[in-house]
Amino acid sequence: MQYSIDGLVIRETETGENDKRITLLTAERGKITVLAKGARSLKSKYMNAISLFTYGNYEITERSGYSWFGGGSVIEPFYSVRDDIDRLALASYVVDVAGELSGAEEPAEELLRLTLNTLYAIANDLKPHNQIKAVYELRVMAMSGYMPMLDECGICGKNKSELFYLDVMNGMLKCEECIHKLNSRRDIPVSEDGAAFILVPLNYRALSAARYITEASLSKVMSFVLDDEAMKMISKMSETYLLHHLEKNFSSLDFYKSVKNLM
Numbered sequence: 001m002q003y004s005i006d007g008l009v010i011r012e013t014e015t016g017e018n019d020k021r022i023t024l025l026t027a028e029r030g031k032i033t034v035l036a037k038g039a040r041s042l043k044s045k046y047m048n049a050i051s052l053f054t055y056g057n058y059e060i061t062e063r064s065g066y067s068w069f070g071g072g073s074v075i076e077p078f079y080s081v082r083d084d085i086d087r088l089a090l091a092s093y094v095v096d097v098a099g100e101l102s103g104a105e106e107p108a109e110e111l112l113r114l115t116l117n118t119l120y121a122i123a124n125d126l127k128p129h130n131q132i133k134a135v136y137e138l139r140v141m142a143m144s145g146y147m148p149m150l151d152e153c154g155i156c157g158k159n160k161s162e163l164f165y166l167d168v169m170n171g172m173l174k175c176e177e178c179i180h181k182l183n184s185r186r187d188i189p190v191s192e193d194g195a196a197f198i199l200v201p202l203n204y205r206a207l208s209a210a211r212y213i214t215e216a217s218l219s220k221v222m223s224f225v226l227d228d229e230a231m232k233m234i235s236k237m238s239e240t241y242l243l244h245h246l247e248k249n250f251s252s253l254d255f256y257k258s259v260k261n262l263m
């Protein structure tokens, strides 16, 4: 079978002498791994089309269970993602997460759109990196079946408080009072990095931002301004939530933290 499809290169691996294996994220067919024969040869005219972070149109031939690259053209190369180490580090983490949350033959229209919008924001410095990263992490989890319940305290139902905690494991808010009550009755151990419960604090502004990130239309999801304290809370919450539920460490995240001096 032969077909042509638009996709974003989210992974590239060199194989053989001049070959390359690329993974595409596509709206219609999810993740597709394609072998490009001779693509690394200097004479190849497709070098740009099969580079990491390129969004393009690809000719694919399916034969005996494998997909082969037959040609392609660039739609959006996101060049400026590659000429800055900070941008490169964040973009690498973003496409790694996209790869983790997509599957073969699982349509991924929203995931692709969010990932493309995020690469666009990185390439054009639309927002600070910690904000782009937190928005991507929280929204990608919400759209992948890990929507946290952010309306009210999951125990008493209160929806307004200066401080809430996200119970990361259960994806549920708990208010300060309920935490103290439970704590004094010793029903649950409360510790920020405890094995049993992971509680991440969210002040009112951070919680409003978290609600916005999960609900806003994709085209507006990055459009908010937040003070440093609330931004730190959102960053901690989004990353902790994603890593906990995906049960995975990303070397690209370590790389991002090392270039940002966060380690």
Ligand SMILES: [Zn+2]
Binding pocket: 153, 154, 155, 156, 157, 158, 174, 175, 176, 177, 178, 179
């Ligand atoms: Zn409560």
